[in-house]
Amino acid sequence: MSSYIQDHPAEFGGSYLDEQTHTLHVLTVGGATSLKAQKSLSDLAIRSTATTARSESAGPEWTLSTQAARYSMATLQETRDRVSEAFAREAGNNLTIWYADPRTDTVHIGLNKVKPRLVKLASEDFGDRVTVAQEEQHKTMDKRTKVDGPVSYSHRTPELRDTGVTKSGTAASTPTRLLDSVPYAGGDRIVSTQTIDGVQYIVECTVNFDFVTSSGSPAMGTAGHCGPTGLSWRQGYYDESAQTIHYTGTMGSAYTRIWGNGKSDAELLNDTGNPDGFWPQVYTTSTALENVGSVSPVSVGQKICADGSFTLQSCYGMVTATNVCENVNDDGTIVKVCNLDVAEGVGGTLVQSGDSGGPVYTSGTPHHPLGIISAGTADGLTLDFADMGSVDISLNAYPESSS
Template structure:
């Protein structure tokens, strides 16, 4: 989560994507463009994909903030399709737009929906379901060139030890699509600080990398296991340590269980 204190009023501008979203394409291992502009993951069109940036205005203790996070992937319960993000990004009822904040202005393509169910802290997992927009089971792997990967289901990851450990990629909207992570722990609980408050969060997996694969603002983004047909969802980015070389993520199977949903494919 990237949280910026702002004046009471911040200009909001509607922006259209630079071009129409093409038919879904194959997986690439290139990072997304890190310069905010009218291309994904900064400005997208419906149906929205995992890896898109989201932005909201929130008031906490009388202070106005612009909060930026990332969305993970669609999940489904019966006939309702939701988009998953991180619970610590905002409480139930938070209205999210798809777009970004450049430090002075908010640019949006439209509504990403409202947080209808949130889990965070107090021994709970870190997750949030958004509803109210159109979502598709793809994640951006190279937004600058409109390259995406199909989410084909849920993964079960294993830690390194007797096994080599499951390899994962992250897709936060600030870092881009980054591979090289290896799962080191599963089913963990951790103390995660949010400002001056420490929350005890469970249902986490942890992956380590030789290079940074996550940073502030990537919260809520997908953690995936690449496959020949696309990617399997491993979880949702929750926190980082070791300069972004360690990512803590909410395990997809716990998310499915807690929210009574299934990964859309």
């Protein structure tokens, strides 16, 4: 349903889900009220698969509700793109977020400080097609630890996941997402040493899914802001108190990346230094793995699970915006990032530093990939994630299904 609506932006004003009433609200404009369009909508199954992305177990019936919209998605997307130009230059870093909101039939403009001059400018340029509100700037969710002295390394190798054969080295007691078996799975923590602006840091992030690439080469995903291409990542974690990196081996080297300049936030690691490759499952606890399904589109109102290696699985998320552009704070540098989706934590936190690159997926099993953890608010209640549909196209790769 959401894919059909997205493919007809001139006829629809968007759509959003209401989980409490199991209603899919579709905003119609112009040609969408035609009998042909109405029939196309009614022919599409409205089930819980709209939110659980084709879950194996059938859920309750969903009700379709159509409403008239003033503006089409095409009009609002054009307005959003115009916000990225002259208004963005005028607002500078005070502009935090902007996106088309189907619930208000406007483009939402978030400002760190709502200044009368900018409100007046938005009204003059866009009229009632925009809504201006205060919204704090979000920050990237990698974990950077500054180090002044030498760092020790402790190599620990658990059993092979598929054969049970123990390799040489000091064995980790039980494979976890901190010290994992090979082949490595989604949700693992990764660690690297990086020199940033002349300062040495230990950087920790999370990987998301085993990817299928156009070349057939194995790859594992993480966030683009975690580090540059050519950087090698270990699977493991940093013990700050002992200034020691505990690791099981090399996860891989970053070889392709999208980050900023109006693009999304994703990166793929190859298997350089990792002869055992990657595993098409994701960690959902410290030790438990679950299967991965096919990629699913993201809808406003949808429930989601975020799964960083610090927060672990958190299924408190509710999508509040899709196809978002933001000026994200990357450790003091403001970066324009687009093709993000936003979720709010309803009853719990979603993200913290170190979760960057982790998987975002549907609840239920198998978990259908939705995106990659990118940024969020300091309190962890708001999550920004790179939309997997956009990532697939940009990287010419997609998460491998477990089945």
